[in-house]
Amino acid sequence: MKFCLVCRQPPWEMNGKLYKLEVNNIEYWATVIGGTSYNGLAFDQGEYDLNYEYFNEFDLVMVALKQELVEIGIKIKKQSSAKVVIFVDAELEHFTSDMRRDLQARMVELLNIADAVAVIHDESIPFFKLLTSKPVGLVGLPFPLERVRKLCPPVQKREEIELGSIMGAYWLRNRNGLVNVVALSEIDLPGTVDVWHPVEKQYVEAMREYLPIPPIRFREAYGWQDYITEANKSLLGLHLDFRLTWGRFPVDCAAVRMPCVAPATFYTQKKLFPDLCVPYYDIDLVKTLVNRLITEPSFYEEVVAYAETQLDFFSPELTIARLMNLLA
Amino acid sequence: MQFCLISLLPPSPLDGQIFTHEVYQISQWATIMQGTHYNGVKFDQGYYGLPYEFFSEFDLVMVALRSQLIEVGLKIKKRSTTRVVVFFDAELEHFTTYLDRELQVKFVELLNVAEAVAVHHESHIPVIKRLTKKPVGIVGLPFPLRRVREELCPPVEKELVIDLGSALGKIASRNGLMNIAALSEIGLPGAADMQDPEELEYLRVMRRFMPIPPIRFRDTSYFGSGDRVKLWEEYITEVNRSKLGLHLDYRQTWGRFSVDCAAVRMPCISTPNFYAQKILFPDLTVRYQDVEQAVNLAKKLIKDNSFYEEVVDYANSKLSFFAEEETKKRLLNLLD
Numbered sequence: 001m002k003f004c005l006v007c008r009q010p011p012w013e014m015n016g017k018l019y020k021l022e023v024n025n026i027e028y029w030a031t032v033i034g035g036t037s038y039n040g041l042a043f044d045q046g047e048y049d050l051n052y053e054y055f056n057e058f059d060l061v062m063v064a065l066k067q068e069l070v071e072i073g074i075k076i077k078k079q080s081s082a083k084v085v086i087f088v089d090a091e092l093e094h095f096t097s098d099m100r101r102d103l104q105a106r107m108v109e110l111l112n113i114a115d116a117v118a119v120i121h122d123e124s125i126p127f128f129k130l131l132t133s134k135p136v137g138l139v140g141l142p143f144p145l146e147r148v149r150k151l152c153p154p155v156q157k158r159e160e161i162e163l164g165s166i167m168g169a170y171w172l173r174n175r176n177g178l179v180n181v182v183a184l185s186e187i188d189l190p191g192t193v194d195v196w197h198p199v200e201k202q203y204v205e206a207m208r209e210y211l212p213i214p215p216i217r218f219r220e221a222y223g224w225q226d227y228i229t230e231a232n233k234s235l236l237g238l239h240l241d242f243r244l245t246w247g248r249f250p251v252d253c254a255a256v257r258m259p260c261v262a263p264a265t266f267y268t269q270k271k272l273f274p275d276l277c278v279p280y281y282d283i284d285l286v287k288t289l290v291n292r293l294i295t296e297p298s299f300y301e302e303v304v305a306y307a308e309t310q311l312d313f314f315s316p317e318l319t320i321a322r323l324m325n326l327l328a
Numbered sequence: 329m330q331f332c333l334i335s336l337l338p339p340s341p342l343d344g345q346i347f348t349h350e351v352y353q354i355s356q357w358a359t360i361m362q363g364t365h366y367n368g369v370k371f372d373q374g375y376y377g378l379p380y381e382f383f384s385e386f387d388l389v390m391v392a393l394r395s396q397l398i399e400v401g402l403k404i405k406k407r408s409t410t411r412v413v414v415f416f417d418a419e420l421e422h423f424t425t426y427l428d429r430e431l432q433v434k435f436v437e438l439l440n441v442a443e444a445v446a447v448h449h450e451s452h453i454p455v456i457k458r459l460t461k462k463p464v465g466i467v468g469l470p471f472p473l474r475r476v477r478e479e480l481c482p483p484v485e486k487e488l489v490i491d492l493g494s495a496l497g498k499i500a501s502r503n504g505l506m507n508i509a510a511l512s513e514i515g516l517p518g519a520a521d522m523q524d525p526e527e528l529e530y531l532r533v534m535r536r537f538m539p540i541p542p543i544r545f546r547d548t549s550y551f552g553s554g555d556r557v558k559l560w561e562e563y564i565t566e567v568n569r570s571k572l573g574l575h576l577d578y579r580q581t582w583g584r585f586s587v588d589c590a591a592v593r594m595p596c597i598s599t600p601n602f603y604a605q606k607i608l609f610p611d612l613t614v615r616y617q618d619v620e621q622a623v624n625l626a627k628k629l630i631k632d633n634s635f636y637e638e639v640v641d642y643a644n645s646k647l648s649f650f651a652e653e654e655t656k657k658r659l660l661n662l663l664d
Contacts, residue, residue, distance in 0.1 A: 092578075092617060093503070093578050095505070096501075096503045096504075096505045096506045096578070097501050097502060097503045097504075097505075097578065101496045101497060101501060101526070101527065101530050102526070102530060104496060104501075104505050104530065104534075105496075105529075105530040105531075105533035105534050106533070108533070108534045108537050108538065109533060109536070109537065111537075112537040123615070123617045123618070124617060126617070126618070126619045126620050127506060127509055127617060127619055130509040130510075130512055130513055130538070130619060131509060131537070131538060132537065133537075167429045167432055168429065174425055174429065175425065176421070176424045176425050177424075177425075178423070178424045178425075178432055179424050179455055182455055182458045182459060185458060186458060199429075200429070203429050203430075203432065203433050206433040207433055207436050209437075210436050210437070210439075210440045210459065210460065210461075211436070211458070211459065242420075242421050242424075242425070242580075244578070244617060279451065281420065281451040281452070281454055281455050281580070282451075282454060283454040283455060283458060284454060
């Protein structure tokens with residue numbers, strides 16, 4: 001099958017070539033199907049010097065939908081003969097509230113002219129089914145487990161909590177990072193997190209005047225491989241996000257054999273760590289669960305073992321199978 | 329007590345005078361405390377020609393907090409002798425995610441230099457009380473119940489129309505598309521505030537693909553231009569005609585719409601993210617993404633008159649919690 005992903009990942013030299021990249025992000029779709037990828041905005045602006053008829057070359061185009069790609073998805077469908085699957089690539093609230101209103105109307109059109117709609121949380125299915133007569137189903141992101149298991153052998157874990165988000169300097173890097181910091185203060189174990197800008201350290205330092213924030217080891221992010229290799233050294237993951245979305249972080253945690261405390265608004269958290277699901281604001285419950293994980297090795301091992309039994313669901317094979325079933 | 333409210337409400341000739349108008353907006357705090365109001369951003373820009381020391385004249389200043397008023401709140405506290413209560417005027421996520429990071433740091437400082445922090449959802453408390461050593465408690469927004477019941481909204485014959493807490497909107501949408509999706513499935517006409525005539529065009533496009541029932545649009549939006557007091561009076565008078573309310577919002581917040589519905593004696597289907605909804609309509613509380621359950625409840629309310637009356641009666645028994653006296657008491661207890 002000739003496959004093309006159209007997404008918002010920054011343009012780079014691999015665009016248009018056969019993907020081999022194995023990472024836990026949207027571009028892994030191009031790798032697992034043996035296809036390629038383009039940045040949708042750059043494509044629309046002519047940066048690849050290709051017209052929309054170019055998509056005739058593909059059997060299937062996956063549009064990783066955020067508001068910026070609504071019009072581009074419509075152009076692909078209308079100006080080429082490719083089958084188009086819409087991959088819902090943001091939290092549900094992005095589409096129901098944050099999206100520009102004219103684009104909401106256009107999105108409804110796109111959902112109806114596309115061939116199928118792949119969602120990332122089972123609880124968003126009823127909503128999308130009301131917007132389109134096309135098939136809607138849970139697909140999710142494939143995870144490069146084999147590669148991660150090679151990169152991340154079992155190691156002696158550090159007494160550190162891996163935070164899914166900190167108070168990021170960039171808008172999109174902040175996913176309730178302040179709530180993670182609040183919880184960490186209550187747990188009283190050191191934290192660790194990737195930073196994207198040195199100013200993030202200053203934010204935490206300034207808050208220490210009022211909050212007993214434990215030491216946080218800030219790592220400079222050099223890419224996903226470095227991140228997952230470092231995450232492997234942490235004892236457990238914590239991410240108190242409020243968005244109704246897929247949740248890549250719990251899969252990362254499960255893959256490196258550590259528990260993750262997060263809300264059930266992450267589909268992956270419900271699937272992998274049902275006993276560690278908490279409402280994002282329930283700091284007392286977070287504290288109780290983390291203390292239990294630290295003081296009860298059998299509980300720690302039990303939740304990790306359970307997650308291990310569920311990891312297959314995220315494998316490229318099963319994820320592709322869900323996509324193909326949706327299109328069948 | 330000399331009271332002053334600082335908010336983002338547009339400046340008006342009433343600013344600086346004793347507030348007397350009764351509407352279900354943040355300004356109601358100035359009214360029930362027999363105090364006054366200033367727009368915080370305009371105050372900071374010198375629009376009123378007053379220095380921050382001016383606030384020393386007040387016993388209590390309430391800062392209705394959103395991102396734009398964090399610096400203003402700090403200046404009030406640092407440059408005057410007044411007591412300051414921080415009143416959360418946005419959903420929790422506004423402060424934990426959407427705030428600029430520099431402001432998040434100042435936000436934590438403000439919570440610690442103020443005298444108390446008034447929140448509007450119990451789920452805020454576990455997070456906020458860890459950010460400050462100052463008292464944190466649920467206070468909420470006072471509702472002008474007597475005025476609504478006795479002056480504006482007598483019992484009327486309800487029309488078979490579903491009032492939407494939000495439609496698509498132009499300036500702001502509160503999950504309006506979720507409300508419209510649910511309405512399509514319920515199949516009854518809707519009514520909603522309209523922020524811009526463009527919304528009709530959006531609906532026209534969507535109707536090619538979705539069976540959206542007729543929606544009566546009202547030009548009574550809070551975000552519209554014109555006299556906001558008059559707009560609110562028209563809004564609540566119109567809401568009174570509807571059979572039930574529907575608002576599938578995702579924000580962790582107070583939820584004024586649920587109180588509006590209870591006050592005009594109609595059920596409201598909404599989410600536990602609205603604190604008011606949990607108190608008033610526990611049997612009609614659904615997760616915002618659970619459109620199927622919302623649709624089932626709407627159909628049950630239409631068919632089952634005793635269920636309809638039961639939930640309205642229950643809400644009625646809880647309404648005093650939202651009235652002026654009780655709300656004021658919660659504020660004063662927090663400051664004790």
